[in-house]
Amino acid sequence: MKQRISTSMIVIGLIAVLLTGCSAMETAGTVRNVVEDVAATLPTIIAENTAAVETQAIAQEQPATTAFEASVVPVQDTTTVITGEAEAQAAAQTVTPPDLDVTTQEQFFIDLYQQVNPGVVSVYMTTGGGSGFIIDGEGYIVTNNHVIAEGGPITIRFADGETKEAELIGADPQADLALLKVEAAPGELTVLSLGDSDALQVGQYVVAIGSPFGLESTMTTGIVSGLSRSLPVDGTSLTGSYQIPSIIQTDAAINPGNSGGPLFNLAGEVVGVNTAIESPVRANSGVGFAVPSNVVKTVIAQLRDGGTVRYPWLGIAGGTLSPDMAEEMGLDRDTRGVIISQVTDGGPAAGAGLRGGNPETGLGGDVITGVDGQLVDEFDDLLGYIVQNATVGQTIELTVLRDGQTEIIRVTLGERPAEQTQQQLPQQFEQTP
Numbered sequence: 051m052k053q054r055i056s057t058s059m060i061v062i063g064l065i066a067v068l069l070t071g072c073s074a075m076e077t078a079g080t081v082r083n084v085v086e087d088v089a090a091t092l093p094t095i096i097a098e099n100t101a102a103v104e105t106q107a108i109a110q111e112q113p114a115t116t117a118f119e120a121s122v123v124p125v126q127d128t129t130t131v132i133t134g135e136a137e138a139q140a141a142a143q144t145v146t147p148p149d150l151d152v153t154t155q156e157q158f159f160i161d162l163y164q165q166v167n168p169g170v171v172s173v174y175m176t177t178g179g180g181s182g183f184i185i186d187g188e189g190y191i192v193t194n195n196h197v198i199a200e201g202g203p204i205t206i207r208f209a210d211g212e213t214k215e216a217e218l219i220g221a222d223p224q225a226d227l228a229l230l231k232v233e234a235a236p237g238e239l240t241v242l243s244l245g246d247s248d249a250l251q252v253g254q255y256v257v258a259i260g261s262p263f264g265l266e267s268t269m270t271t272g273i274v275s276g277l278s279r280s281l282p283v284d285g286t287s288l289t290g291s292y293q294i295p296s297i298i299q300t301d302a303a304i305n306p307g308n309s310g311g312p313l314f315n316l317a318g319e320v321v322g323v324n325t326a327i328e329s330p331v332r333a334n335s336g337v338g339f340a341v342p343s344n345v346v347k348t349v350i351a352q353l354r355d356g357g358t359v360r361y362p363w364l365g366i367a368g369g370t371l372s373p374d375m376a377e378e379m380g381l382d383r384d385t386r387g388v389i390i391s392q393v394t395d396g397g398p399a400a401g402a403g404l405r406g407g408n409p410e411t412g413l414g415g416d417v418i419t420g421v422d423g424q425l426v427d428e429f430d431d432l433l434g435y436i437v438q439n440a441t442v443g444q445t446i447e448l449t450v451l452r453d454g455q456t457e458i459i460r461v462t463l464g465e466r467p468a469e470q471t472q473q474q475l476p477q478q479f480e481q482t483p
Contacts (some may be wrong), residue, residue, distance in 0.1 A: 055460075058194040075390055085109035162257065163269050166318050167209050168240035171198055172261040173216075173230070173310060179310030181260035182230065183242050183320060185252060185350065189234040192350060193310030194325055196223045198228050206232055209267055220357035222349050224466075225294055226281075226325050228310075229353040236332040242312060245319030250274050250298065258302040258338075261313025272302030278430040281326060281339060295434035296342045298322045304338030313340040320346075344438045361466035364442045365397020366390050366404065370428040371417055379413055380454060387451065390415040402461040405452065419454070419456075420449030436463065 123138040169184045173193050179195035184190070191206060198204055216231040221228040254274045262268050278426035300313065304327050313322035322340030352359045368390045373383040389414035393400045396468075407415030418426050426432050426449075442447060442465045450457045 051119055076452075080416040084389060090443065101309050117345065143291040159257075159271070162316065163259070166242060166312075166314060167241075167259055167267055167269070169242035170209060170259045170312060171205040171269065172266050174207060175200065176202045179261065179264070180307060180309040181324070183310075183312040184239050185244065185320075186236070187236065187239055187241050189232040189239065190219070190258045190350075190354065191216065191230040191232065192323060193228050193230060195223050195226045197226045198230070199223070204230060206230070207266065210221075212334065220353035220359075222353060224359070224361065225345055225349045227341065227346060227349045227353070229350055229467070242320050244343045244347055245315055245317065245321045245431075247296065247298065247321045247344045250277060250315070250321060250342075252277060253365045255316050256298075256300055256302055257314040257316070258300070258304060258308060258311060259314070260324060261306035262303070262305035262307040264307055270303035272300050272345070275299045275301045275337070278428065278434070279339060279482075280430055282398065292435065294341060294345065295430050295437050296345065297325075298340040298342055300338050300340060301336045302338060303336075304340075308338075319343075348438055362436050362442050362444065362463035363398060363460065363466040364432075364436060364463060365399040366406070368415070368418075368429065369396070375413060379417075381417070381451065385417070385419075385451070386424055386425075388432050389413070389416040389417050389430050398464045402459055404448075404450070404459060404461070417451040418448050419451055422446055425430040436481040 067158045069293065141239075166369060171182045171184065171191060173180045173182045173191075175198060177200050178197075179192055182191045183195075184194035186193055190311070198218060199222065204218065205213055206216045209215045216230040216232045219229040219231050223362050240271055251259055252274050256272060258270045258272075260268060277296070279297035279299050280293040280295060281297050282293055298313065300319070300322075303326050304312070308324045310327075311324050312320040313324055321343045323343075324338060326339045328337040328339070351358050368388050371385060371387050371389045375389060376385040377383050389407065389412070390404060391405040391407045392409075392415075393404055405416045407413045418432060419424050421432055421435050424431075424435060426435075436446075440463055445460055445462045446460045448461060450459050
């Protein structure tokens with residue numbers, strides 16, 4: 051069939067050449083004779099071509115089509131123009147791409163923005179500002195601690211331009227979160243819901259809305275670039291340093307002024323609070339960080355109840371076990387878990403009998419591979435579970451590898467010691483006030 055179609059095209063092409071290639075010296079009669087001869091052969095060629103297509107259609111128990119229709123092959127509710135049997139076979143094996151209708155995508159993001167933007171606010175202080183969002187119809191607003199840390203009057207500007215003075219209910223430097231409250235009538239405010247940050251996947255679309263550089267109600271889009279990141283806590287305790295667990299990394303543009311603003315999934319749920327960027331120039335470089343919504347739920351509930359947050363505390367220092375470390379300790383290289391390098395004297399872990407490693411190498415200590423029946427592959431798994439799912443005074447079960455043998459050790463969590471002084475984030479991390 052491919053040869054016959056090609057023959058038809060050659061014939062038609064010959065006509066075009068003859069018609070357009072005539073010199074001024076040739077007579078119209080000569081051209082007419084050639085065209086008439088070629089035209090006389092066309093019905094025969096077309097009939098042969100159509101008959102071949104009909105024969106093939108009958109063999110496949112499909113309706114007969116014309117030669118042109120046969121070149122259009124439907125693939126999973128899409129229409130792809132294909133010429134030739136080889137190309138058609140290749141198309142049938144191709145995975146159908148997602149709907150790429152630009153107008154549909156545009157309207158989706160327009161609708162999403164109009165749905166959630168009324169719940170996003172700008173937070174203004176005497177010395178600067180940031181962003182925030184409404185989580186309760188009674189007037190409760192979430193933002194970053196570092197946005198309001200310098201103190202003074204707090205002014206909230208809503209998406210419709212209205213402003214209200216806000217009261218600070220409580221702040222938590224260790225998660226860099228703060229809870230504010232404004233006076234509001236029932237039904238006056240647009241409330242945003244908190245989603246499940248544990249359900250996020252790398253590659254998932256996310257949307258940030260805030261006030262970068264003071265430009266209110268700015269929307270940026272991107273994807274989840276990474277999960278289970280950690281940010282150092284903005285403070286140092288008497289017994290060591292801490293990290294905010296399960297941090298979300300995104301390439302959605304985050305800039306100064308976005309701090310405290312929401313990071314949304316495409317369902318319009320807040321899955322994170324935009325907090326910091328990694329940048330040598332204090333502007334977006336495609337690496338932004340957000341405190342996960344599941345940490346927000348835990349912290350905000352405590353701030354609302356008492357204005358302070360109590361963190362459960364295990365009392366160890368350690369890190370993720372690497373293949374080389376596992377091999378050096380006589381374990382399989384594919385062993386995963388958290389190796390304990392040091393146990394804090396007088397802490398919960400010490401009281402339960404957990405063991406640290408060699409003071410010089412950090413090796414040889416207990417390796418935590420599970421907590422309350424959940425696998426622990428890396429340090430953030432353990433830290434995230436304790437912060438998001440446990441409480442002070444709760445007893446947890448740790449699955450531990452000790453000298454190559456598995457043991458179950460029960461530990462009653464204490465309260466994380468209070469901070470001693472404020473400290474700056476490492477230079478490569480910039481908070482976005």
